[in-house]
Amino acid sequence: MKKLLLTGALGQIGTELTTALRKAYGENNVVASDIHPEIPDGPLRGGLYEVVDVVKPKQIADVVKKYQVTDIIHLAALLSAVGEAKPHLAWEVNMGGLFNVLEVARECGAALFTPSSIAAFGPSTPADQTPQDTIQRPTTMYGVTKVAGELLCDYYYLKYGVDTRGVRFPGLISYEALPGGGTTDYAVHIFYEALKHQSYTSYIDRGTYMDMMYMPDAIKATMQLLEADPQKLIHRNAFNVTAMSFDPEALAAEIRQHIPTFSLSYKVDPVRQNIANSWPNSLDDSVARAEWGFKPEYDLAAMTKDMLTQLKIKLKV
Ligand code: NAD
Ligand code: SER
Secondary structure: OOOEEEEOOOOHHHHHHHHHHHHHHOHHHEEEEEOOOOOOOOOOOOOOEEEOOOOOHHHHHHHHHHHOOOEEEEOOOOOHHHHHHOHHHHHHHHHHHHHHHHHHHHHHOOEEEOOEEHHHOOOOOOOOOEOOOOOOOOOOHHHHHHHHHHHHHHHHHHHHOOOEEOEEEOEEEOOOOOOOOOOOOHHHHHHHHHHHHOEEEEOOOOOOOEEEEEHHHHHHHHHHHHHOOHHHOOOOOOEEOOOEEEOHHHHHHHHHOOOOOOEEEEOOOHHHHHHHHHOOOOEOOHHHHHHHOOOOOOOHHHHHHHHHHHHHHHHOO
């Protein structure tokens, strides 16, 4: 039986992934961890929890040994917009943290899953239907750490046999926890504002297409890849995955199917716009489909309908 440790478990992905893993593997086989001493109100209250700062290798090793962890799900990171505001800290947390976690995985014989991102691509990458194997010259610190992280995970697999696996997630849309400071966050905030004020001011300009995915598909993909037959995995770090690609106008039009009075305006943030401009418009995820059966369920229409339904309940509007 797997014993799993999540780092960065209080973030947007970890909040939902921890719950899903507990359902699949049992409450006592999934340890959530994050840098915060307190678990906020919400779904993670009550389960196994440890404070782990990933830049401190001993804290990781102590928890892995204490629970005899077999699989580390490494989520602790600074995202793209925060990474551009604090590039030195982003390097320290994203690269230092990953290196520490990989070392513990090597020493303790644990497997490691960690997400990369569409940010691992850059302006010289083919922007449409971006292939699995292509040019990766990102221009953000976050992207630099993601490419280096992919390579480091491959290195630990090839050199030491650590079972490393990862996906390049697009922007993730969810209602449980707010996103933690990325460029794609507008595609979450827009739903809150649509329900509360029937309007949203976007910091990303019209015509800017980025890949996105609804959280249930991201959770399903993660769990599928964790259980995938290693013999079939050629591209371990990291698989392109996507579910939809849209710009703010297309998302607003879909929201108007449910809230006809919704209005969208723009106040473009040059920093996040530049980041978005450097990322692909749409990914080719055929390799993930072929090697481990990736198949998302939610397109733009299905995601929008479910987000509005779930958020109405959450926000009591
Ligand atoms: P998030 O910002 O919501 O959560 C990150 C968590 O890491 C936070 O709870 C934070 O407290 C924690 N953390 C920060 N510094 C830490 C440290 N030193 N030690 C331990 N914990 C620390 O991020 P997320 O959206 O859940 O992303 C998780 C992973 O998925 C990241 O690697 C991210 O790059 C990747 N990813 C996310 C998205 C997305 O849209 N959410 C897309 C692509 C890739
Ligand atoms: N959603 C993430 C970001 O915008 C993509 O990795 O930073």
